[in-house]
Each structure stands twice: as structure tokens, then as C-alpha cells.
Amino acid sequence: MRVAPEIIAGFCRIRSRDLLQPRQGDLAALDPSKLLWAFAGVESSFGQNSHPRHEQGYCYNGRYFQQKATEQWGCLAHCSYGPWQVMFDHFPNGVTPIALLPQGDGHVAADLSAMACVAILNQALARGAKTLTDLAMAYNGPADTPEYMRQLLASYDRPMPQYTDPVLA
Ligand SMILES: [Zn+2]
Numbered sequence: 001m002r003v004a005p006e007i008i009a010g011f012c013r014i015r016s017r018d019l020l021q022p023r024q025g026d027l028a029a030l031d032p033s034k035l036l037w038a039f040a041g042v043e044s045s046f047g048q049n050s051h052p053r054h055e056q057g058y059c060y061n062g063r064y065f066q067q068k069a070t071e072q073w074g075c076l077a078h079c080s081y082g083p084w085q086v087m088f089d090h091f092p093n094g095v096t097p098i099a100l101l102p103q104g105d106g107h108v109a110a111d112l113s114a115m116a117c118v119a120i121l122n123q124a125l126a127r128g129a130k131t132l133t134d135l136a137m138a139y140n141g142p143a144d145t146p147e148y149m150r151q152l153l154a155s156y157d158r159p160m161p162q163y164t165d166p167v168l169a
Contacts, residue, residue, distance in 0.1 A: 002050060004105065006162065009161050011107075019035070019036075019118055026131050034156055038153075038156035040155075042148065043084050044083045052100070062078070069089065079097065081112075086117055099112060117139075121135055132153075
């Protein structure tokens with residue numbers, strides 16, 4: 001499941017307006033739209049791998065297992081979704097796994113994924129994140145932070161394509 005980088009860049013520009021503005025630390029100097037772009041780069045190679053990914057930690061006997069969502073959706077509740085690969089658990093109530101599968105050009109699923117990414121980053125910023133490393137850890141957990149940071153910085157430096165209007169079916 002692929003979402004074109006032009007579509008992803010478009011949502012980076014739109015949804016980054018909802019990011020809280022860090023006023024200090026190295027985050028204050030970052031371009032918010034490029035910040036979202038960088039996370040999409042690490043998580044899905046800028047949309048190339050936007051299929052759901054099953055995470056064992058959310059499955060039966062995992063530490064993040066949730067009974068209620070599992071009763072409703074089975075292993076679909078244990079996946080991350082979209083170009084930003086956000087765990088199902090982090091989407092608002094009412095968003096179904098089906099809505100998170102890229103269909104057509106994928107812009108509906110991509111936007112839901114972008115908004116959920118912003119919500120996670122905002123939560124970290126509200127808790128006082130001051131560095132890109134703080135955000136990386138909030139997003140990815142504490143494992144493999146140096147490698148995640150390396151990929152995040154490399155993705156941040158990749159130029160964003162110009163926006164083309166999503167094809168509205
Ligand atoms: Zn599962």
C-alpha cells in the first residue's frame with residue numbers, strides 16, 4: 001500500500017499548523033512541516049510502505065494488550081497504520097481499521113495518520129519535550145534511539161515535493 005510523496009508532503013504542510021510551537025531548545029528552530037515529513041520518512045519511506053504492521057507488544061499476552069479493542073477487531077487492533085505508522089490505539093474513537101487502509105490514492109487514510117502523528121507529538125511537547133530526541137523517544141519508544149535519530153535527521157533533509165491536489169473520487 002503506497003501513498004505518493006506529493007500527497008504526504010501536502011498533509012505535512014496542512015497538519016503541521018496544528019503542532020504546538022516549541023519556544024526553546026533545538027525544536028524551536030525546526031520547520032514543523034519538515035518535522036512531520038521526517039517521521040513519515042522513517043516510518044514508511046515517505047509513504048512507500050503504508051500498509052498496516054502488526055506489533056507483538058499489543059497482541060495477546062503483550063504488555064499493551066487491550067481487551068476491548070481486540071474483541072472488536074482482533075489483530076487489526078494490534079497494528080500501526082498509514083504513512084506515519086501510528087498504533088491503532090492512538091486514533092480517536094470511531095476511527096476503524098478499515099478507514100486506515102489506504103484506498104484509492106490513500107489520502108483519507110494518510111490524513112488520519114498525519115493527524116494522529118500530530119496528536120502524539122503535541123502530547124510530548126505539552127509534557128515538555130525540548131529536543132528532537134525527546135520527540136523520537138515519545139514516538140518510537142526508548143529502543144534503538146540512535147538509529148531512529150539517524151534516520152529522522154536524514155529524512156528531515158530530504159526535499160519535500162510540491163503538493164498536488166489529491167484525487168477526490
Ligand atoms: Zn495481534
